[in-house]
Amino acid sequence: MAERTLRVRRLVAGAEVIEHAELVLDGEWIVEIRPDRRGPGQHDGWLVPGFVDTHCHGAAGADFSDADGVATILEHHRDHGTTAMIGSLVSAPVADLATRLRSLPRDVPGLIGWHLEGPFLSVARCGAHDPEVLTDPDPASVRTLIEAGGGALRMITLAPELSGAMGAIDAFTAAGVQVAFGHSDADATTTREAVRRGAVVATHLFNAMRPIHHRDPGPVPVLLTESDVTAELIADGHHLDDDVIKLAVDAAGPERIALITDAMAATGLADGAYPLGSMTAEVAGGLARIRNADGSLGSIAGSTLTMDAAFERLVGLGYPIPDVAVMAATTPARTHRIDNAGVLAPGQPADAVLVDDEGRRQGVLWRGRWRESPAA
Template sequence: MPDPVRGSDPAGPARGAPEAGRASGTIVSAGRVLTPARSFTPGWLHIIGEEIVEVAAGIPPRSADVALPDLTLVPGFVDAHVHGGGGASFMDGTAEAVRTVTEAHLVHGTTSMTASLVTDTPDRLASLVRMLADHVEEGALVGTHLEGPWLSPAHRGAHDPALLSDPTPERVEALIEAGRGTVRMATLAPELPSGPSAVRRLTQAGILAAVGHTDATYAEARAALDAGAIVGTHLFNAMRGVHHREPGPVIALLEDPDAYVELIADGIHLHPAVLAHAARAKPHMVVLVTDAMAAAAAPDGTYMLGPMEVRVEDRVARLTSTGAIAGSTLTLARAVRYAVQVAGLPLEDVVRAATQTPATMLGLGRVGQLRPGHRADVVALDAGLEVRHVIRAGRWVDRSAADPSWRPDRHTSSLP
């Protein structure tokens, strides 16, 4: 598969903002630069074209082209689990929907994302996977995530029960082939018939097998991990709960040193104490995700999540038919703020969970860190952790759609 992080910018050229990649490059200084492996206070980075060429502490060797003394620079956010945003969904199956979703999250700092699909018919899913493969190969997305149809009816969440199925070899192979190497992750309930063999086949194909929407016992979850599963899809949500005589999949995933665990930090899916406990249990394996549906960065109202109708009120998305939580209306920027300001987690750990760790999990070699040789994806946060500036692939992103007061010279003392 072509390297997805070297493709075109889904937002196109930024309007009214400085071009970070001119011939001599651009030096951006800030009150703090979080790599996130190291913290420089103050610090600076040098961008040439799409690439970061230097990152260091202190004062830059020449006057900064853009000075942000009151802001913190962090890597662009990497969302490994997102269904939609800006009023559109990847299930819409159009190039316009892909552009709408990626742009809606980009202005909030998400510079890399996978396209998550929900349960549908085999033919419909294969068609969507083929369509999204084009956008992965073009660089707008970093991969596709299949969340369904191989899920437990007992923990189906916002998935149509009539369309759930077992991960038979034929069904698994059909979606692998449709993806042309662009499917990054597949969530399944490993206790289903053919579940363990599906985990092995997905792993063999280079696809992350994720345990989720599952009624697996502790032993069944452990067997899936031993077979190659390596991710827990939105830990705690849509899975068998913890019991002192039957620990279930949550404990199996938390105790496995090689398993990544997704957490949705919106105050709806998880109590802040549960979020903090899981994050502290394995700080280098936690991945903040949004599980965002179409209403992310969009008004409340009625939306579709695949074939299921969803009503969003006060930013909470629920199926109109059952009242089940149906994804979130999060952006990763808001998840970062919640994890720090409400759950009380250290900023360094939270930034890593929204950048470096998901990039590592997804096998993305040039995003998720501010370091030489990486793509110039940068987010500037203020003291309240609100996003003020975004750079993707060396280009400043026009944030006026998200913040009407946005100006490229805001918080800057000089511009190129």
């Protein structure tokens, strides 16, 4: 296939920002990145790596628990800049999760694998997970999930204070499954031990975990200061106040922050009622909450966020576009050992997002082709 070039005003290539850059493509692949000696580029904006969302449950009316909805979800989020994704499943009985892991597709372009958010979670911090299906991680259950997931199971969120949890962290880590701390009422000591054993992702930091107190710090200070931990943040304006986002980013640095969506089936749709596992979420003004049996609204239930909106929000908080690109792409790809994602470099797929100076999405490049035609 003949080589072709894209010319942009600025391109984020790892730690380097190239002014007036030329991206040389051969089909789906980047062949070369070089300065464009011709001056102003064809596209007036920043080309950043395609976003990597490592915690997402659904979109456009579809949920990852149903294999028939996988393509719909990926297409929706790809339109919003996500070019690599780990699909997340909410808590369910272990046997049900094992069945789903065996039946869900693998080797889908852009789908890196699967994340189990439960069922080894704290009832006290269950959030939008059905407390009736939560359980302690016994060795047989752990083995069942590892075998069912095979190489496709990339991450599991668990609460380390549960009986058997430390042994489960050891077993999942030994099997190559990334362990995430989350939905937990653990104290600082237990959190530190979990990190030492290999729980090196913080599932949606601050949300569904014990809050900070000056005499009982809980997990958050540990997760923000341990150098091995990557902290997920949901920057949708509902889960976290902007000052809390700034606190986390400034404490951990972009190299340890991963922007995620935690998006659910209602993403991209109108307000209303939507299924979330065995429960129902009510969405109003973009905010999803669990509808309790008595009709009242309970915990926040995932989000209706897309990665381009999270990117724009962080730029709006004053963070430079190269730093936000690290949080939206490079850090999650590195943390989850995702090859062919998270950076723009020769030999990598031509997956990128064009944004303006305010971080607003202008176009999405997927495998070397624009999904829409950005303005020149």
